[in-house]
Amino acid sequence: MATLLIELTNRCNLNCRHCFDQRHGGHDDIRLPVIEKIIGRAGEHDFDTIVFTGGEPTLHRQFPQIVRRVYEAGYRFGFVSNGQNFQKIYPQIKFFLDRLETITFSLDGVTPESHDSLRGDGTFTNLLKAISICVAKEIPFTFNSVLTAHNIHEIELLAGLAQQLGSGGVRFGQLMLTPAAMDHGLALTPDMINTVADKIEKLKESHTYPIGMGPGFYTALLFPCASLQMAELTITHSGHLALCCHLPDHGSALLHQDSQLDLNHVEFEEAFATWQGAVQSYRSTKKIYFNNRGKGFAEHLPCWFCQSYSNQVNWLKAYANTHWFRFIEENNFLGRPSND
């Protein structure tokens, strides 16, 4: 069975320092006819779970109605949230929670000071209020922690706090390399990424509590994430089928066929078939590239490979004195790698 990730909106009630450039400062919600199109047909293609993302998905003007429709159509569902709107939205969605898989809340620090310095004043307390409701009402929730240069020293504490607060697990992701991440001094260096990965592995070994590692860390696998395994399909707020939510452009540069992936204009079947073809083609290209020449460290950072392959790292030339630029230069891996 597979998961649909639907970006309900690019609006957000926060303005986090580590958020993608201009990605979540918009004003657009996905249209309801697009949602209906997805709900109507996705089940026939083995999608049984729908996860809402954003921006902040609970801000979609019809969020409770969308949850109700997904529920009535028999899907399991979940959503990723910063928790700031949960106290308000809970009374409107509480009737549908027996099909809730989990709510994934963002936790980026173990103290108000640490969390709030990335996400804004009062956000830690509001998050605790959201999870207080979950605990009292036995609503399943987990945490996602984005590791940055600001909070990597808190990994062990974050795992401990997540467990103490009663979450079903914690997953550590790494901040994607963007100009904003560099400008704010939040980007992880290649060395930090390795150290962080070791720490997470040690935590996983020493805890029975579920601790996960998001995509992007060094791996020998060519297709390490659900998106590249084609077990997860992302749909953007504009109604386009996309590769993944980790890339600033959702991977549209990798899939190429924008208009044929647009659910405002084509039926789900057609868009899904186009998406499958496009992801297969990217997989083949990556395989050939690795057979021919993929050897370096950077190429084995899968999100970096996607970013680089879709020409999303050329901006690094403006950061010539950084670890990443030097590292990439040494590894001869800047810009789109060729597979010949």
Next chain:
Amino acid sequence: MIDHNQSFKTSPDVVVTELDGENESVLLHLGTKKYYTLNETGVRIWQLLGEGDTIGEVIRKICTEYEVSSASAEKSVSELIQSLLKEALLSQG
């Protein structure tokens, strides 16, 4: 016998969350990471204690607002205070 002139301090390490439409609140103690649920009367007693009311004042207000006997209010208030003190959600004022 409880001292009706006694007042208390609610712990600053507690996050209080009201559940809209459900007449209850959840208290999370940040030190112990334990959660507690208070019903409507419990929330009101917590609020009054937090505002510095003495036990006697709390009992009087509970009697009036919930139309209960003074004996019943006294029992509810003192039982809740004992529990809150035990869990370090409250301290002697």
